[in-house]
Amino acid sequence: MTDAISTFGEGFVVVKEADGPPSEKLTPGEWVKRKLFPGPMNTIITLVIIPIGLFGLYRLLRFIFVTGQWDPVSVNLELFMVGLFPREERWRIVAQAMLMGLGLGLVVGTLRGRGRDVAEDTGEEPVKQGWRPYVRSYWSIALLLAVVLLGLSRTVGPWLVAGGTIGLAFVGWLVAAKLPRGLRPLSWTLTAMAIVASFQVLTGTAGFAWFFGTITLVPVISSIGPRLTPAMAEKISPVLAGLGVLVALYAAVTQSTGWAIIFGLVALYGVVQYLQGDRIDSSFLGMMMVAGLIVSLLYGTFDPGGVDWSDWGGMQLNLVATVLAIGLAFPFGMLLALGRRSSLPVVRLLSVVYIEFFRGAPLITFLLAGQFFLGFFINTDSPLSLVTRAIAAMTLFSAAYVAEIIRGGLQAVPQGQVEAGMASGLSQAKITRLIVMPQALRAVIPAMVGQFISLFKDTSLLSILSISELLDVRSLVHAQEAFRGRAIAETITFVAFGFWAFAYAMSQESQRLERRLGVGIR
Amino acid sequence: MSAQDAAPVRAQTVTMTRPPFWRDVRVLRVVGQIAALVAAYLTGRWLIGNLLTNLDEQGISSDFGVLNQPANFSVRDSGFDGRSPVFPDLLWVGIKNTALASGVGIIIAVILGTLIGIGRLSDNWLVSKLSQFYVETLRNIPPLVIITFFGFALFTFGPFPAFQPNSPPTQLKLPGSESNLLILSKDRWGIPSFATDGTNTGLFWILAALALLIAVGVWIWRTRVNVNTGDPHRRVLFSVGAFVLLTATFFVALGAPYRWSWPAVSESGRIIEGGFATNAGYMSVTVALGLYTASHIAEIIRGSILSVQKGQSEAANALALSGFQRYRFVVLPQAMRVAIPPGINQFLNLTKNTSLATVVGYPDITALIKTSIGNGKPAVQFLVVLMLIYLTFSISISVLMNFVNRRFQLVTR
Numbered sequence: 001m002t003d004a005i006s007t008f009g010e011g012f013v014v015v016k017e018a019d020g021p022p023s024e025k026l027t028p029g030e031w032v033k034r035k036l037f038p039g040p041m042n043t044i045i046t047l048v049i050i051p052i053g054l055f056g057l058y059r060l061l062r063f064i065f066v067t068g069q070w071d072p073v074s075v076n077l078e079l080f081m082v083g084l085f086p087r088e089e090r091w092r093i094v095a096q097a098m099l100m101g102l103g104l105g106l107v108v109g110t111l112r113g114r115g116r117d118v119a120e121d122t123g124e125e126p127v128k129q130g131w132r133p134y135v136r137s138y139w140s141i142a143l144l145l146a147v148v149l150l151g152l153s154r155t156v157g158p159w160l161v162a163g164g165t166i167g168l169a170f171v172g173w174l175v176a177a178k179l180p181r182g183l184r185p186l187s188w189t190l191t192a193m194a195i196v197a198s199f200q201v202l203t204g205t206a207g208f209a210w211f212f213g214t215i216t217l218v219p220v221i222s223s224i225g226p227r228l229t230p231a232m233a234e235k236i237s238p239v240l241a242g243l244g245v246l247v248a249l250y251a252a253v254t255q256s257t258g259w260a261i262i263f264g265l266v267a268l269y270g271v272v273q274y275l276q277g278d279r280i281d282s283s284f285l286g287m288m289m290v291a292g293l294i295v296s297l298l299y300g301t302f303d304p305g306g307v308d309w310s311d312w313g314g315m316q317l318n319l320v321a322t323v324l325a326i327g328l329a330f331p332f333g334m335l336l337a338l339g340r341r342s343s344l345p346v347v348r349l350l351s352v353v354y355i356e357f358f359r360g361a362p363l364i365t366f367l368l369a370g371q372f373f374l375g376f377f378i379n380t381d382s383p384l385s386l387v388t389r390a391i392a393a394m395t396l397f398s399a400a401y402v403a404e405i406i407r408g409g410l411q412a413v414p415q416g417q418v419e420a421g422m423a424s425g426l427s428q429a430k431i432t433r434l435i436v437m438p439q440a441l442r443a444v445i446p447a448m449v450g451q452f453i454s455l456f457k458d459t460s461l462l463s464i465l466s467i468s469e470l471l472d473v474r475s476l477v478h479a480q481e482a483f484r485g486r487a488i489a490e491t492i493t494f495v496a497f498g499f500w501a502f503a504y505a506m507s508q509e510s511q512r513l514e515r516r517l518g519v520g521i522r
Numbered sequence: 523m524s525a526q527d528a529a530p531v532r533a534q535t536v537t538m539t540r541p542p543f544w545r546d547v548r549v550l551r552v553v554g555q556i557a558a559l560v561a562a563y564l565t566g567r568w569l570i571g572n573l574l575t576n577l578d579e580q581g582i583s584s585d586f587g588v589l590n591q592p593a594n595f596s597v598r599d600s601g602f603d604g605r606s607p608v609f610p611d612l613l614w615v616g617i618k619n620t621a622l623a624s625g626v627g628i629i630i631a632v633i634l635g636t637l638i639g640i641g642r643l644s645d646n647w648l649v650s651k652l653s654q655f656y657v658e659t660l661r662n663i664p665p666l667v668i669i670t671f672f673g674f675a676l677f678t679f680g681p682f683p684a685f686q687p688n689s690p691p692t693q694l695k696l697p698g699s700e701s702n703l704l705i706l707s708k709d710r711w712g713i714p715s716f717a718t719d720g721t722n723t724g725l726f727w728i729l730a731a732l733a734l735l736i737a738v739g740v741w742i743w744r745t746r747v748n749v750n751t752g753d754p755h756r757r758v759l760f761s762v763g764a765f766v767l768l769t770a771t772f773f774v775a776l777g778a779p780y781r782w783s784w785p786a787v788s789e790s791g792r793i794i795e796g797g798f799a800t801n802a803g804y805m806s807v808t809v810a811l812g813l814y815t816a817s818h819i820a821e822i823i824r825g826s827i828l829s830v831q832k833g834q835s836e837a838a839n840a841l842a843l844s845g846f847q848r849y850r851f852v853v854l855p856q857a858m859r860v861a862i863p864p865g866i867n868q869f870l871n872l873t874k875n876t877s878l879a880t881v882v883g884y885p886d887i888t889a890l891i892k893t894s895i896g897n898g899k900p901a902v903q904f905l906v907v908l909m910l911i912y913l914t915f916s917i918s919i920s921v922l923m924n925f926v927n928r929r930f931q932l933v934t935r
Contacts, residue, residue: 035645035646035647036646036647036648038645042645042646045646045649046646046649049649049652050648053652344551344555344558345555346555346556346558346559347555350558356916356917357909357913359916360909360912360913360916361908361912361913361916362877362888362912364877364878364888365877365888365905365908365909365912368891368892369905372895373573376573376576376577376580377572377573379572379576457662457663457664457665458664460664460666461666461878463881464666464878471666471667474670485679488674488675488678488679489671489679492667492670492671492674492675493675495667496667496668496671499664500659500662503661504658507658507661
């Protein structure tokens with residue numbers, strides 16, 4: 001592996017491949033003899049496989065280029081990509097794609113920059129990372145893009161979107177990589193904001209716009225937090241803690257009880273932190289509360305409108321639903337994992353019951369519950385849309401799996417780390433937050449990517465609820481007069497290819513990360 | 523001397539002051555747990571209360587008695603009658619169908635997965651690349667898409683003839699006879715099976731069980747001979763031989779209680795008579811999930827074989843074991859230990875994935891519950907029962923898995 005130096009940030013284990021025997025150079029003749037006909041048995045197998053394989057390849061190529069009727073796909077390409085998204089709101093999708101591209105570019109650029117910082121600190125030569133690993137990971141998505149653009153698209157629109165996204169990704173990468181070192185945290189902030197804002201532009205479903213608006217501010221605030229001097233924190237934290245309590249009270253008066261409880265708990269935690277003398281944390285929480293209030297008021301006043309979830313569809317919905325469900329399940333799963341390893345029997349029992357319940361039954365049962373009665377558990381002013389309920393069910397379901405993954409990571413952190421924290425006089429909460437969690441989370445990155453893939457594949461189940469995601473678009477297409485009962489295999493093949501491209505890229509990426517982070521090697 | 527020394531020591535003893543109760547860990551632990559319980563209880567009560575109120579408002583029953591009302595729909599190929607109650611009749615049909623699909627699916631997955639897993643490690647470049655291609659393709663496509671492909675592209679809209687009087691299904695005859703080996707059509711397949719007129723079958727099964735017992739006895743006897751005298755035990759040969767011989771003898775002696783039954787197209791040309799008839803939904807679910815899970819099992823098998831250190835193989839070579847013996851006695855026993863827990867997990871996943879059968883109309887438990895809800899039965903009770911069924915199954919498998927795991931784990935000091 002030539003990309004042995006981790007550009008992922010400081011502290012990542014750098015894995016270098018052990019020196020093996022030098023690889024022999026085989027002449028083509030030797031290669032054929034060694035790799036295809038190593039013995040009598042293998043000779044027979046090879047001779048049987050070659051004709052069968054060639055025939056299979058011939059049939060496949062014939063299906064793709066000659067017999068396959070791909071017009072249902074090319075005519076309905078838009079439907080497959082974005083579903084029944086309202087035509088006049090298409091700009092939101094374009095904006096989201098561009099922002100996602102920018103965000104991804106910034107992430108890669110920042111990682112590259114941090115890798116350079118690490119190399120500078122350790123005095124090592126920064127290792128040039130070639131493009132090969134990226135090609136190995138992402139060729140399947142590139143292939144999908146090529147098929148869609150070259151083979152199926154009939155207008156210039158997809159070209160413009162793809163070109164713009166890739167261009168912005170390049171710009172983001174360039175900007176982040178060239179930023180001077182002191183501005184690195186800022187570029188993280190920009191990264192997170194670009195990605196989160198992309199959802200915000202798109203959603204517009206009131207509750208979620210508010211939510212994303214608040215989350216956008218997390219990186220900003222968390223990059224301010226550590227810059228506070230203790231003296232400053234001492235001055236502003238009582239004010240902020242007090243403001244936090246006021247926000248909670250305000251929520252209790254104006255919003256629903258549920259929000260008031262959540263706000264109240266956060267405010268309570270802030271006050272406890274304040275009383276325990278953790279001024280900076282307390283300030284952070286206070287700032288979050290106030291920011292949340294301001295954002296919610298702003299959204300209430302301006303109401304940017306938007307597209308209801310029920311109008312989403314196509315591959316777009318599969319990707320967004322996966323990101324949302326994993327993102328929302330992550331904090332929840334982390335709490336469950338901590339609960340399952342807690343020394344308090346009651347907390348442990350509650351966590352175990354939750355985890356085993358959701359892992360015991362298939363996702364479809366929870367999705368059906370979401371379809372039929374999940375909305376009845378909470379009182380909302382207007383009924384939640386089907387997609388929202390489905391994503392909620394997926395979130396509850398994935399939280400259990402995420403919890404088990406994180407538990408695995410927690411178990412991998414040596415006990416000595418906790419003991420060292422105790423010896424330093426840290427509180428239990430601080431040991432978990434500052435010592436155990438970061439190590440555990442790093443160890444579970446590949447497994448989390450695996451869970452992401454599995455959830456992405458599971459979004460196909462939304463079609464059983466007649467939500468028009470990628471697989472369900474098929475039934476919409478075959479309901480059209482021109483394609484009724486025709487080209488069935490073609491549409492399914494295209495859908496399978498769409499799922500495959502993303503899942504394959506992510507699985508390659510997770511293997512790359514696994515090698516790179518040295519998980520399982522230490 | 524000791525008395526003099528004792529006094530200053532006692533004077534230096536640190537007097538233990540109890541911390542205030544809000545910093546006392548013992549108190550905090552109890553308080554924390556009570557708080558967690560109360561919070562869980564309040565949340566639960568709030569949620570359930572909302573649910574019951576909302577159900578009442580919608581006029582939906584929240585009573586579990588509905589399970590004993592008639593189902594009002596019939597299930598294809600099962601003899602289930604719409605007038606029978608949902609519980610237990612409908613659930614029984616559903617569980618049976620789920621078990622049938624997952625059982626056969628697991629067999630397909632294990633056989634294919636093992637072959638492909640070993641294939642990926644083959645010296646033969648073609649074999650290993652083809653296996654890799656299989657794994658990387660199937661593993662990254664959602665099982666629901668694969669089931670849909672089989673159900674719609676291969677069967678419903680596929681190349682097979684429809685099963686109708688004017689378009690008879692393809693019938694593959696046994697060479698040189700009129701019996702059908704296989705009947706192929708869009709929605710029904712027939713394969714040969716056994717039939718009986720009911721005479722002596724009970725007796726035959728009792729005698730077969732007896733033969734099995736004797737075979738086990740022979741196994742134990744041969745093991746003992748091997749332990750005591752060092753002679754080769756040959757217990758597989760002896761006990762399987764005993765079992766086959768005895769069963770065959772009983773079978774003939776009882777006048778062949780079972781005979782082959784060949785599938786045939788009925789007079790009306792609409793159904794299959796004789797043999798074992800199965801529908802396209804079942805075929806799609808079983809084969810699709812078998813193929814999908816095989817890709818996961820192949821990875822597990824490959825990983826487990828790679829996890830056996832190379833030195834083990836080399837040691838086996840040094841002992842002049844043959845290639846087969848090396849696998850049978852050195853590599854596989856160690857690989858199995860690694861492969862069994864994730865393997866059983868895959869069986870569990872396959873069983874849970876049979877719940878996707880509803881897209882191809884195979885009446886597994888989930889599909890039946892979904893149909894019941896679609897027929898106006900209250901969703902809450904039905905889905906709770908469904909979840910509990912899966913949960914019972916998963917938990918019993920986990921318990922079994924823990925047992926197997928303990929049995930296979932390396933005994934360490």
